[in-house]
Amino acid sequence: MNLSVPGRTLAGAALALAGLLAAGAPAQSAAPSAARPAALAAPDIPLANVKAHLTQFSSIAAANGGNRAHGRPGYKASVDYVKAKLDAAGFTTTVQQFTSSGATGYNLIADWPGGDTGQTLMVGAHLDSVSSGAGINDNASGSAAVLETALAVSRAQLQPAKHLRFAWWGAEELGLIGSRYYVNNLPAAERAKISGYLNFDMIGSPNPGYFVYDDDPVIEQTFKDYFAGLGVPTEIETEGDGRSDHASFKNVGIPVGGLFTGAGRTKSSAQAQKWGGTAGQAFDRCYHSSCDTTANINDTALDRNSDAAAHAIWSLSAGTTNPPGGDAYESTADVAIPDAGAAVTSAIPVTGRSGNAPAALRVGVDIKHTYRGDLVIDLVAPDGSAYRLKNSSGSDSADNVITTYTVNASSEAANGEWKLRVQDVARYDTGYIDSWKLTF
Known part of the structure; x- marks a missing residue:
């Protein structure tokens, strides 16, 4: 940019349990509702994949x-590294050249x-670092998340209603040079086709914060709703407002939004x-310094923000996934889920399908729990086979x-009663299965 979680306590667990009881959390024997078609959710973006890109940028x-x-x-x-990944994934890539400070960008x-x-x-991020270091948080983090989200689009063979375009900008650290060049060289008719950036x-x-740009209300609310679903409070981003590449788009009237964890x-x-x-400490003590290395990353923040990026892309592009007509049941x-108790299950009956389940059966899970590290989760097929999630x-x-x-469930018959099995294997925290779905 040009510019943790509290420990577990018995009291905290008791408060969480009280909250569940006050909210009328159901008994363990509650029966599942009838299965019904449901909208597809964005995939989880694997943190390990994002970090592998960071390692490559560091190397x-x-x-x-x-x-x-x-x-x-x-x-x-x-640039060459990112382009090779995208070309192999089926994207149409273009390298745009410009000149700044006597050098080609x-x-x-x-x-x-x-x-x-x-x-x-x-969807974009700047790919350049400052000259003093590798620039892993600033901004290999954003570049890697955008790259892995683009690759997730390819893996899902997403068919969004809107066209999707990803970008990695040069010379941001010199004053948003690359993104400004791109926007300034777009004809007015082409600018008008960009619904959001x-x-x-x-x-x-x-030492992260969770900051959301407040430029476009729809984009802003999309991010806020995602973090609210995680129970993570957000604040409006002010530290770098106008100092990153969204400003190039905002200045010509294109709706913008984004995420930031502090500099x-x-x-x-x-x-x-x-x-x-x-x-009393900077969000990033290595901002624009040589110590901005792979050690200068908070994994939880990187994971949450990468998943939030995918959520926004899937939501704002109104995408579906192949095959057309694929059904979801919820x-x-x-x-x-009892604290340190027996496993519980929630069932979804699937009928009217022919053949086996797909090799990429999608299992969407929404479990509310005060310490997810306690949980063991399995998908149980109609014949009793269990798949560890x-x-x-x-x-x-x-x-x-x-x-x-x-889940590769291609050996399982599609029809029958599928179950989500969840067990809390440690003490002091509690929760419940809120909802779950299968997408064939």
């Missing part, structure tokens, strides 16, 4: 003088086939209380499991 910098700055070989190598544009080009949703700049700060500004006590981390009956983990200290898993 590129190390092999090219320690940075990925405009006009330096590390920047062009970064590059923007990388990638279009996903299909969708109404008269309503184009753009989403920007991701510094989304893995080590050099100090985290307040109130912010530390609601987000965790350290009050149970919305709440099922309480999630293991318990003492280090997974966030709330809730709201994600979509993909």
